[in-house]
Structures are given as structure tokens and as C-alpha cells.
Amino acid sequence: NAGVMQNPRHLVRRRGQEARLRCSPMKGHSHVYWYRQLPEEGLKFMVYLQKENIIDESGMPKERFSAEFPKEGPSILRIQQVVRGDSAAYFCASSPFKTTRATNEKLFFGSGTQLSVL
Amino acid sequence: SQKIEQNSEALNIQEGKTATLTCNYTNYSPAYLQWYRQDPGRGPVFLLLIRENEKEKRKERLKVTFDTTLKQSLFHITASQPADSATYLCALAPGGGGNKLTFGTGTQLKVEL
Numbered sequence: 001n002a003g004v005m006q007n008p009r010h011l012v013r014r015r016g017q018e019a020r021l022r023c024s025p026m027k028g029h030s031h032v033y034w035y036r037q038l039p040e041e042g043l044k045f046m047v048y049l050q051k052e053n054i055i056d057e058s059g060m061p062k063e064r065f066s067a068e069f070p071k072e073g074p075s076i077l078r079i080q081q082v083v084r085g086d087s088a089a090y091f092c093a094s095s096p097f098k099t100t101r102a103t104n105e106k107l108f109f110g111s112g113t114q115l116s117v118l
Numbered sequence: 119s120q121k122i123e124q125n126s127e128a129l130n131i132q133e134g135k136t137a138t139l140t141c142n143y144t145n146y147s148p149a150y151l152q153w154y155r156q157d158p159g160r161g162p163v164f165l166l167l168i169r170e171n172e173k174e175k176r177k178e179r180l181k182v183t184f185d186t187t188l189k190q191s192l193f194h195i196t197a198s199q200p201a202d203s204a205t206y207l208c209a210l211a212p213g214g215g216g217n218k219l220t221f222g223t224g225t226q227l228k229v230e231l
Contacts, residue, residue, distance in 0.1 A: 056218055
């Protein structure tokens with residue numbers, strides 16, 4: 001029973017290039033969350049997606065960042081024209097169903113992608 | 119603005135003792151609070167969840183308390199072991215559903231022999 005799979009584990013890009021981070025949720029999970037972790041800072045929510053839908057993107061920077069979760073295939077976090085400040089660990093998490101106040105929800109995290117921008 | 123505070127200083131304790139970690143929050147009314155463990159280079163791993171109407175939750179050597187009046191959660195590890203050494207994160211979930219967790223910066227625990 002594979003967990004949340006993220007690839008690549010490490011990604012090096014030069015300023016101005018594009019970065020694509022992939023996330024395959026756990027089997028049976030249809031909800032994906034992306035978080036960013038900067039050194040000495042906590043995990044920051046970026047975006048919450050269901051299959052083919054963006055549910056909440058309130059944590060996404062307005063420019064250069066986009067996310068998708070197609071009907072088939074992994075979720076993709078895309079960063080265009082990367083800058084040094086984008087260097088961080090990006091974590092994906094999945095959950096099996098939409099949370100309500102009655103549910104006992106927890107997130108299953110992948111091991112992250114460490115993005116380094118030169 | 120909403121704020122979650124965890125002790126940024128590492129907590130060093132001796133094996134066999136009880137470790138107690140603190141999570142304080144302001145300007146927040148969470149529906150529930152979660153604790154995660156994170157090892158270097160890895161993603162967080164869920165440990166415990168406690169709801170706003172619960173005072174205490176236990177799981178094996180772990181215990182979590184939740185005081186919504188003080189706006190504080192305490193996380194205890196009894197009979198600590200070197201394998202418990204890690205960073206522990208608290209996370210709050212908003213009321214009204216959804217699982218957009220807000221994380222604290224974490225407290226690093228080191229259990230020494």
C-alpha cells in the first residue's frame with residue numbers, strides 16, 4: 001500500500017526556468033493539498049484540489065504558481081520563471097474524503113520535493 | 119492576525135522521562151487540533167487529533183490536552199526513547215469544515231541516553 005509519492009525528491013533550477021513538482025496521492029484518496037516549508041518556518045498551505053477541481057487556492061502566490069489535479073495522473077504544482085525565493089521544500093498531502101465537522105480527518109504527507117533555485 | 123506558537127528552542131530530555139511540548143494560538147477558533155511528527159528530510163506523520171469539545175486524548179505513550187479557554191494544547195510523550203527524537207508540529211483546522219491546516223513552526227525534541 002504505497003503512500004503519497006512525490007517526485008522528484010530534489011530539483012535544481014536556474015532563475016527564470018520552470019519547475020514541475022508531481023504528487024501521486026495514496027490509493028483511494030481524491031483530495032490533494034500542497035504545502036511549502038521554508039527554513040525556520042512552518043508549513044504554509046498553498047492549495048487544495050480534488051480531481052479536476054481547485055477547491056481552495058488562497059495560499060498560492062498570485063503569479064507564476066499554478067496547480068492541477070487531472071482526472072488521470074498525478075497532481076502537478078507548476079512554478080514558472082522561478083526566483084531564488086522559491087527555494088523551499090514542497091510537500092503534498094492527500095486525504096480520502098472531504099472534511100466536515102463530523103469527520104476525523106488527517107493528512108498523509110509525501111516526503112517532499114526540495115527545490116533549489118540557483 | 120492568527121498565530122500559532124511552539125517553543126522554537128530544542129527540548130533535550132533524558133531517556134525514560136516525560137517530554138511535554140506546548141502549542142499556543144491566538145485569534146483562532148479551531149474545530150480541532152492535530153499533532154504531527156517530522157523527521158529530517160521527510161514529510162510530517164500524523165500522531166493525534168483532538169476536537170474542540172475534548173479535553174484529553176491518549177494513544178499508547180502519547181497524550182494530548184486541549185484547553186480552548188487558555189488557547190493551548192500540551193503534547194506529552196511518556197517513557198521517552200531516543201527514537202522519539204524528531205520535530206513535533208501542531209496544526210489547527212478551522213471551524214466549518216475543510217482541512218486547510220495551519221501549522222506551527224514545530225519544536226525539536228532530543229531524547230538522550
